[in-house]
Amino acid sequence: MIEGLAAGAPPGGNVPEYSVSEISGAIRRTLEGTFGRVRVRGEITEFKRYPSGHLYFSLKDERGKISGVVWRGSVSRLGLVPENGLEIIATGKISAYGERSSYQLVVERMEYAGEGALLARIERLRLKLAEEGLFDAERKRPLPLLPRVIGVVTSAQGAVLHDICTTLLRRFPRPVLVWPVAVQGEGAAAQITAAINGFSALDGNGNVPRPDVLIVARGGGSLEDLMAFNDEAVVRTAAASSIPLISAVGHETDTTLIDFASDRRAPTPTAAAELAVPVRTEMLAELEHRGARALGALSRMLQTARLRLDRAAAALPDLPGLLGTARMMLDDRGRRLDVALPGFVQGRRVALVAVERHMPAVDTLLAGRRTRLALLGSALQTGLRHGLQVREARLGRLRISPAPLAALVRERRAALVGVGGQLEAVSPQAVLARGYALVTAGGQPVTSARKLKVGEDVVLTFGDGQRDAVIARKKPAKAEQTTLEL
Numbered sequence: 001m002i003e004g005l006a007a008g009a010p011p012g013g014n015v016p017e018y019s020v021s022e023i024s025g026a027i028r029r030t031l032e033g034t035f036g037r038v039r040v041r042g043e044i045t046e047f048k049r050y051p052s053g054h055l056y057f058s059l060k061d062e063r064g065k066i067s068g069v070v071w072r073g074s075v076s077r078l079g080l081v082p083e084n085g086l087e088i089i090a091t092g093k094i095s096a097y098g099e100r101s102s103y104q105l106v107v108e109r110m111e112y113a114g115e116g117a118l119l120a121r122i123e124r125l126r127l128k129l130a131e132e133g134l135f136d137a138e139r140k141r142p143l144p145l146l147p148r149v150i151g152v153v154t155s156a157q158g159a160v161l162h163d164i165c166t167t168l169l170r171r172f173p174r175p176v177l178v179w180p181v182a183v184q185g186e187g188a189a190a191q192i193t194a195a196i197n198g199f200s201a202l203d204g205n206g207n208v209p210r211p212d213v214l215i216v217a218r219g220g221g222s223l224e225d226l227m228a229f230n231d232e233a234v235v236r237t238a239a240a241s242s243i244p245l246i247s248a249v250g251h252e253t254d255t256t257l258i259d260f261a262s263d264r265r266a267p268t269p270t271a272a273a274e275l276a277v278p279v280r281t282e283m284l285a286e287l288e289h290r291g292a293r294a295l296g297a298l299s300r301m302l303q304t305a306r307l308r309l310d311r312a313a314a315a316l317p318d319l320p321g322l323l324g325t326a327r328m329m330l331d332d333r334g335r336r337l338d339v340a341l342p343g344f345v346q347g348r349r350v351a352l353v354a355v356e357r358h359m360p361a362v363d364t365l366l367a368g369r370r371t372r373l374a375l376l377g378s379a380l381q382t383g384l385r386h387g388l389q390v391r392e393a394r395l396g397r398l399r400i401s402p403a404p405l406a407a408l409v410r411e412r413r414a415a416l417v418g419v420g421g422q423l424e425a426v427s428p429q430a431v432l433a434r435g436y437a438l439v440t441a442g443g444q445p446v447t448s449a450r451k452l453k454v455g456e457d458v459v460l461t462f463g464d465g466q467r468d469a470v471i472a473r474k475k476p477a478k479a480e481q482t483t484l485e486l
Helices: 002-006 020-035 072-077 115-131 159-171 188-201 232-240 257-261 269-276 280-315 319-358 362-397 403-425 428-433
Strands: 037-049 055-060 065-070 087-097 102-112 150-154 176-180 213-218 245-249 438-441 457-462 465-474 481-485
Touching: 020 087, 037 065, 072 102, 115 232, 115 257, 150 159, 150 188, 159 176, 159 213, 159 269, 176 188, 188 213, 188 232, 213 269, 232 257, 245 257, 245 269
Parallel strands: 065 102, 150 176, 150 213, 213 245
Antiparallel strands: 037 055, 037 087, 055 065, 087 102, 438 457, 457 465, 465 481
């Protein structure tokens, strides 16, 4: 040994020498060859979704943690939507990452770690949505009695769609509008959400009619298979649907969160179709029954009205008898009047003759009136003559000299002449006589040239007469003037 070293043997003797890449590759082959495909149970943490489509996360339990990755091509086949805090069983293989000298679990499929974890997760979500009021009974809407179009959200390959269409055809055929979706696995919740929103967005004005009721359905399955209908986005979309919604997920004993958010819950897809439409024959029978009841009620109303009319007619008096009695009374009164009128006239004539006997003669009355008039005329003439004599006597005593009266008249005449001269000085006629003219329009004096319009008729009054004129406009070189044309 010492000699070998002295001879220049390399340190380490026969220990093999490896590169880093060789060691990393050997460890990777050892891990992949030893473990192969494995199932690892743990809680998802540090979950990240990269723009490339790959998913990176870690699985941990009470005593350890392992990195995990889901390549983009395997995401659609995972079976669930991974998220932090979710306890799962991941199926895949162990592989090493040489650049970091680390190992990781390449996951191909995920499943929930037992029904207990699933039920706990569903219950937490149910309590959260219930506190928000998404499951309140006041939000439930009634289903239409007979929808014109029925929308169905389900898988196009399963027997669910066949059962719904068969039931509708048997009970009451209605047009069915199908929106095919995946009902389990990766992307199922997103497709169901998009289908419900798509139906709600229809306005019915295009080629695609708007359904009056929606059926969201799938057949039976395990709790994991039904998890798409426990997704929060699906439940919120069902609660916000503008179209009444019937949920029919799983068998009669299966309950999902969409059942709480829907307007009606059906135990099976067939029962959902039965809720959507009535039985045609039963409806026809009910219509006939109601028609018969309406006719019977109308007949009874007519009979009752007829009886009331007969009673009213019986209570009315005999009109022909009344007319006959009135006619007889009229004839009797006429005969009595014919007899009584001559007697009445004769009695009045006798009374008039008796009054005439006690009246004085007309000539005697006229003679008396003439005598009284003559006496009154004589007394009146005497009174007038006496009054005139008295007046003349009084005037004779009151005679005065006429000189003062003449002086007073002259004074008043002079004052009147002075006032007349003043009035004459300010008279409009005197002003016009001095060469001025009065302009009138419409019978009113014009005091301003601005008030006159071109073409307007005016009257010019001079001292010796009037002339008609028209307002005209001239445009001199320097200023514009208003002129008159006679």
